[in-house]
Amino acid sequence: CRKPxxxxxxxxxxxxxxxxxxxxxxxxFGPFDVVNVAxxxxxAQVIRQxxxxxxxxxxxxWKEYRxxxxxxxxxxxxxxxxxxxxxxxxxxxMLKLKEVAAYAPIIHEVVSDLLQRVELLRLRSPDxxxxxxxxxxxxxxxxxxxxSILFETRLGCLQEEIPTDTLRFISAVNDMLAxxxxxxxxxxxxxxxxxxxKRFVQAWDDLYDVxxxxxxxxxxxxxxxxxxxxxYIILGTSNTLSWTLYHLARDAEVxxxxxxxxxxxxxxxxxxxxxxxxRMPYMKAVIKETLxxxxxxxxxxxxxVDSEVIVDNYWFPKKTQFxxxxxxxxxxxxxxxxxxxxxxxxxLRDNPSRSQxxxxxxxxxxxGVRACVGKRVAELEMYFALSRxxxxxxxxxxxxxxSIHPKTRTLLIPSKPIDLQFIPRA
Ligand code: HEM
Numbered sequence: 001c002r003k004p005x006x007x008x009x010x011x012x013x014x015x016x017x018x019x020x021x022x023x024x025x026x027x028x029f030g031p032f033d034v035v036n037v038a039x040x041x042x043x044a045q046v047i048r049q050x051x052x053x054x055x056x057x058x059x060x061x062w063k064e065y066r067x068x069x070x071x072x073x074x075x076x077x078x079x080x081x082x083x084x085x086x087x088x089x090x091x092x093x094m095l096k097l098k099e100v101a102a103y104a105p106i107i108h109e110v111v112s113d114l115l116q117r118v119e120l121l122r123l124r125s126p127d128x129x130x131x132x133x134x135x136x137x138x139x140x141x142x143x144x145x146x147x148s149i150l151f152e153t154r155l156g157c158l159q160e161e162i163p164t165d166t167l168r169f170i171s172a173v174n175d176m177l178a179x180x181x182x183x184x185x186x187x188x189x190x191x192x193x194x195x196x197x198k199r200f201v202q203a204w205d206d207l208y209d210v211x212x213x214x215x216x217x218x219x220x221x222x223x224x225x226x227x228x229x230x231x232y233i234i235l236g237t238s239n240t241l242s243w244t245l246y247h248l249a250r251d252a253e254v255x256x257x258x259x260x261x262x263x264x265x266x267x268x269x270x271x272x273x274x275x276x277x278x279r280m281p282y283m284k285a286v287i288k289e290t291l292x293x294x295x296x297x298x299x300x301x302x303x304x305v306d307s308e309v310i311v312d313n314y315w316f317p318k319k320t321q322f323x324x325x326x327x328x329x330x331x332x333x334x335x336x337x338x339x340x341x342x343x344x345x346x347x348l349r350d351n352p353s354r355s356q357x358x359x360x361x362x363x364x365x366x367x368g369v370r371a372c373v374g375k376r377v378a379e380l381e382m383y384f385a386l387s388r389x390x391x392x393x394x395x396x397x398x399x400x401x402x403s404i405h406p407k408t409r410t411l412l413i414p415s416k417p418i419d420l421q422f423i424p425r426a
Contacts, residue, residue: 014038014299014325024312027323030184031060035316038325040335040358042312046302046322047360047368049309053080054370057301057321061183065204079305083370090373100376101274104384106148108271111385113158114141115392120160122422130398133417135242142238143170145381146374165210172206175199177411236296237378239411241385242418244290246404247342249395249420254344258282259394259425262387269391277383285347287382291364293342298327298412300366326363327412335361393422 017025018038025036037043093099114137121131131137140157147153155166162170179200191197248255261282266272277283302322309316331339335357336346345351365372372378389395398419407415 014323014328015331018325018328024314029323030186032057032184032321034321034323035311036323036325037311038328039332040329040360043324043326043329043360043363043367044358045311046309046324049304049307049311050302050368050370051306052369053084053305054368055079055303055305056370057303061180061200065201068201069204069208087369087373094373095376097274097376100380103149103377103380104274107145107381107384110141110145110148110158111388113144114138114385115388117141117158118389118393118422127421129421129423130419131422132419134245134420135238135414135418138238138241140170141241141385142236142381145237146377149377149381168206169210172203172210175203176207179203236374236411237381237385239294239296239413240287240290240378241382242414243294243406244286244382244386245389245395245420246397246414246418247290248286248390249397251342254286254342255390255394258286259390262390266387266391272384272387274380277380277387280383280387281348282344283383283387285344287379287386288347288362289342289344292330292336292362293340294406294412295326295330295362295364296411297364297366298408300324300326329360330362330364332361392425394425396421396423 014036017027017036023037023039023042027034027036037046117137117140118131121137122129125131140162144155144157147155155169156163157166157170179196182194182196183200186194186196248258261280262272265276265279270276272280300323302324304316304318304320304322306318308318309320311322330336333339360367363371365375365378398421401419402416404418405415406412
């Protein structure tokens, strides 16, 4: 490829283990005994046997907090018929394109705030073009977007002065995610020695306190809202947009092609609609390629509950925790030649460089009946934000800017701030 994301990407996640052990191996993570599967075919085998009420993982520390406070679990943590009840109510509202398209005006309102914020930040910078730490701005955008869509509440994240309780909420989400791995990793008896558990409980308490106040709801609804809000959602769209802009800034040809597509479908900076998006295959390919290289959820889980399963001709008893190694699979050469290269063309139909890949080789939103319920909303939000940013600006990197690698914090995030230049278009 013309512009590899980095000449020497760091050994990340399960890629090295797969090289060492092959496509299936066992490992330990905190209290979990885990069976890792790292080919698309093996992921498909696990999903085919996931049953009617799939369980992702046990999340014992999340459950423990809720038990301690006498609260319900919510969609992320719930299992069995209770999960199915909530999920069946959400599916028609969230997964039908027509229903989701109705959110377009709200999303555009939040995207307009994002554009204003970018304009303000760039004008305020010494060179009048650079926006520092773009990911954190997009993170606020993700927050604002999802709370306006799901709860019809504006949090004021993109305002000049962010309200104090919104700041407290944002930092509680960060703490909860950062501490989640620590809490799992260290045995329970260490809780009086290390501060992690106490801070983890505090983060959840803050989430509920501010959540109930902000969304003006009772505790039961807050449990549901916060379960939805905290993980994947906020960081999902913002991270994906950050990496997309990072690559576009480094590859003028891809950026020009994208801009030309947007300008031809929506001339004169016309606001894109859901219908316009159906005529923007290249933009969809750009986002797909970003999610392939940086799947926000780099590894997913399935816990076998109801029955024994056979995977790769091995027999596994009930209660086996499988780790589905999304990252390793979407970086697999046999599915995606030159996997570290950013090549949106691989996703275009009728294109000679379209990859022949297994349908489960890049599944950033998960698969099966428990897959991401917010996929359509997330896509709409990302397409609108990206197309309008492109209509208004050309993005570039600063002279000599370093390559940025991803790192894991439960989710896959940039390891350093991404600073980009936003050059206004005529
Ligand atoms: C780029 C953005 C996003 C990515 C990459 C993403 C990814 C994921 C993944 C991988 C899962 C686990 C799926 C599985 O176990 O098979 C998931 C679950 C979930 N996501 Fe997303 N997500 C994103 C945005 C969103 C948004 C915007 C919402 C809400 C509107 C959302 C709501 C949820 C919920 C509620 C679940 C749990 C579903 C269940 O357990 O039934 N996500 N997401």
